[in-house]
Amino acid sequence: MMEQYLALKAQAEGCLLFYRMGDFFELFFDDAKVAANVLDIALTSRGEHDGAPIPMCGVPVHSAEGYLARLIRAGHRVAIAEQVETPEEAKRRGGSKALVARDIVRFVTAGTLTEEALLDPRSANALVALAPLREAVGVACVDVSTGRVELEECAPGALSGVIARIGASETVAPEDWETSFGSVIVRPRSDFRSEAGEARLKSLHGVATLDGLGSFTRPMLAAAGGLIAYLEHVGRGTLPLLLPPVARACDERLVMDAATRASLEVLEAQGGGRAGSLLATVDRCSTGAGSRLLAEDLS
Numbered sequence: 001m002m003e004q005y006l007a008l009k010a011q012a013e014g015c016l017l018f019y020r021m022g023d024f025f026e027l028f029f030d031d032a033k034v035a036a037n038v039l040d041i042a043l044t045s046r047g048e049h050d051g052a053p054i055p056m057c058g059v060p061v062h063s064a065e066g067y068l069a070r071l072i073r074a075g076h077r078v079a080i081a082e083q084v085e086t087p088e089e090a091k092r093r094g095g096s097k098a099l100v101a102r103d104i105v106r107f108v109t110a111g112t113l114t115e116e117a118l119l120d121p122r123s124a125n126a127l128v129a130l131a132p133l134r135e136a137v138g139v140a141c142v143d144v145s146t147g148r149v150e151l152e153e154c155a156p157g158a159l160s161g162v163i164a165r166i167g168a169s170e171t172v173a174p175e176d177w178e179t180s181f182g183s184v185i186v187r188p189r190s191d192f193r194s195e196a197g198e199a200r201l202k203s204l205h206g207v208a209t210l211d212g213l214g215s216f217t218r219p220m221l222a223a224a225g226g227l228i229a230y231l232e233h234v235g236r237g238t239l240p241l242l243l244p245p246v247a248r249a250c251d252e253r254l255v256m257d258a259a260t261r262a263s264l265e266v267l268e269a270q271g272g273g274r275a276g277s278l279l280a281t282v283d284r285c286s287t288g289a290g291s292r293l294l295a296e297d298l299s
Contacts (some may be wrong), residue, residue: 197225
């Protein structure tokens with residue numbers, strides 16, 4: 001079992017691994033120590049590895065969403081390893097002592113959440129992909145909960161203002177690009193080729209040309225390619241609903257740097273949180289969708 005666990009952990013790419021065992025998701029080794037601390041649950045041990053007890057903790061499958069939400073809010077990413085065959089199928093395959101096959105079926109990350117229980121209905125949950133190309137940077141943004149996709153291009157000097165305006169939950173960028181925008185998930189440079197981005201969009205929306213969807217620059221297409229490739233990766237080949245992309249001009253909105261935006265307390269108070277911000281003061285919307293639209297307009 002531990003051989004299977006370690007093989008799956010090697011595929012988890014730095015994520016905490018939720019390993020399905022019956023009615024529980026178990027975590028082992030350093031993952032267990034991290035999860036036990038964040039979730040305030042008991043840390044136990046099971047068996048030995050290299051002569052030392054193996055740290056272990058677990059959460060019930062039926063209530064895993066709440067635990068996932070706390071881990072995501074604490075800045076962690078989680079890989080979900082499910083049983084992909086029944087015990088009966090395992091016995092037919094390898095005899096009475098055969099181990100049930102497991103595989104990572106999904107990566108749960110801050111920018112790719114779709115479960116309503118894990119999302120704030122009043123706030124958009126933006127995943128952003130950045131693609132530097134020549135003298136510009138392509139920006140692709142998606143709210144996975146609604147499927148809305150926006151593409152824009154900006155000068156490198158204006159990128160900090162664009163990032164501050166979007167307020168992304170998660171940002172991905174090419175592995176060979178040095179950026180100073182906090183925590184960035186790096187992905188292979190090959191994912192950010194503009195030709196691949198164009199092909200992915202055509203295939204996704206079943207069109208022979210993108211002319212009917214809008215006018216997209218090469219940096220926009222490169223960012224779109226990186227965005228879709230990342231969504232394919234975390235969904236293990238399954239994409240969420242993605243609406244046709246909308247092209248936005250960077251100069252059609254007021255650009256403010258992060259410090260200016262923070263001092264104005266538009267969406268968040270300087271002390272942190274929504275309370276005390278301009279948004280909290282004027283928001284009288286009766287639905288989450290209305291609050292999200294108001295926040296976007298103010299931003």
